[in-house]
Amino acid sequence: MTTQPLVSEPSPARRTVVAVVGAAGLAAALTACGSSDKSSDAAPPSGNGGTGGTGGTAGGDTGSAGGGVLAKTADIPQGGGKVFPDQGVVVTQPTAGTFKAFSATCTHQGCTVKDVVGGTINCPCHGSKYDPATGSVKAGPAPRPLPAKKITVEGGAIKLA
Numbered sequence: 001m002t003t004q005p006l007v008s009e010p011s012p013a014r015r016t017v018v019a020v021v022g023a024a025g026l027a028a029a030l031t032a033c034g035s036s037d038k039s040s041d042a043a044p045p046s047g048n049g050g051t052g053g054t055g056g057t058a059g060g061d062t063g064s065a066g067g068g069v070l071a072k073t074a075d076i077p078q079g080g081g082k083v084f085p086d087q088g089v090v091v092t093q094p095t096a097g098t099f100k101a102f103s104a105t106c107t108h109q110g111c112t113v114k115d116v117v118g119g120t121i122n123c124p125c126h127g128s129k130y131d132p133a134t135g136s137v138k139a140g141p142a143p144r145p146l147p148a149k150k151i152t153v154e155g156g157a158i159k160l161a
Helices: 014-048
Strands: 069-072 081-084 089-095 098-103 115-117 120-122 137-139 151-154 157-160
Touching: 069 081, 069 089, 081 115, 098 151, 098 157
Parallel strands: none
Antiparallel strands: 069 157, 081 089, 089 098, 115 120, 151 157
């Protein structure tokens, strides 16, 4: 019994395979980053533009732009905070009775920050972390602190100024 050698087609060079796989991975990563950054880039301006709660739309009393109630002080945990993506703001309570507000738009690529957990304001897109008392960068690719927003606290209510 004689065996015949298997005939195979020539395989691509290792460099070609590595280059194609690398290019596909890069394209997927750029697509993912591009799509999430663009959607969040589009979201903050509508909340920061001040038209949501004061533009004569129905329900203007409940809108938070231009002086409407954003939250109750009891809604903001001490040592933590809450993100209001529609208004483009994150409100924190770094110490008991002290409330701070910052833009919810990450200064790296414009994603909306996700939460205030573990002593930092956290961006889900690329891992930037901000100080909840000052808005300064604690970690990540963010180049600048979160800009402060003006709020007023009256009778247990937090309002955007």
